[in-house]
Amino acid sequence: MRYLILSDLHANLQALDAVVAAATGHYDQALCCGDLVGYGANPNPVVEWVRAHCSHVVRGNHDKACTGLDDLEWFNPVARHAALWTQHALSPDNTEFARQLPKGPLLIENFELVHGSPYDEDEYVLAVDEATQAFNYLERRLTFFGHTHVQGGFIWNRSRVETIARTSLRCDSQVIEIDRDCAYLVNPGSIGQPRDGDPRAAYVLYDSDASMLTYYRVEYDVAGAQKAIRNAGLPDILADRLSVGR
């Protein structure tokens, strides 16, 4: 089975459109690690695409906050502004869909989906020590996660945990061959708001028969997404950061 793994779409329709255009024909099933909404200006079309095309989706912290499942006290003022705007913008059907998304981990075939970490859906796995702790909770040797908006992840090679760097700025993709004796925490990166210094939208294709996964980056209409954010009256910083991927 060939899987398309998406995460942290954050209501960025322009970025999602570019990913769909690039990935169509190369996958059999689409999966999502959460944060469909929040920050971006097009929550309804993004949720509707996920509803129509993703077989499995775990909820993200913004999916909870933007549908009233979580209070906003842990959100900074910009994220809170965007969450309140999204609460008003989302249609009742799309709000209900996002509210009913399951908490990870979600087991699919021989791997898992989580939003943050396997032991806490809201926890950030950014560094090797956090990943080392997360590996202790894995039920399978391959887990896809999001939340950090940083493409890459971690490999446990039986003796230690190593970092998988994001795809180089000079490349569009990088391939990882899955070693059955190792374990993997794989972050496809963020579609809607990358924070790893590369403004291109990020995703992963995983071929479970071939035991291969490929990280991708794809350019998209950043100016269009920024214009939509400004026209919606959302904070300027949410538009500005898309240019730099920070």
Ligand SMILES: [Fe+2]
């Ligand atoms: Fe996110």
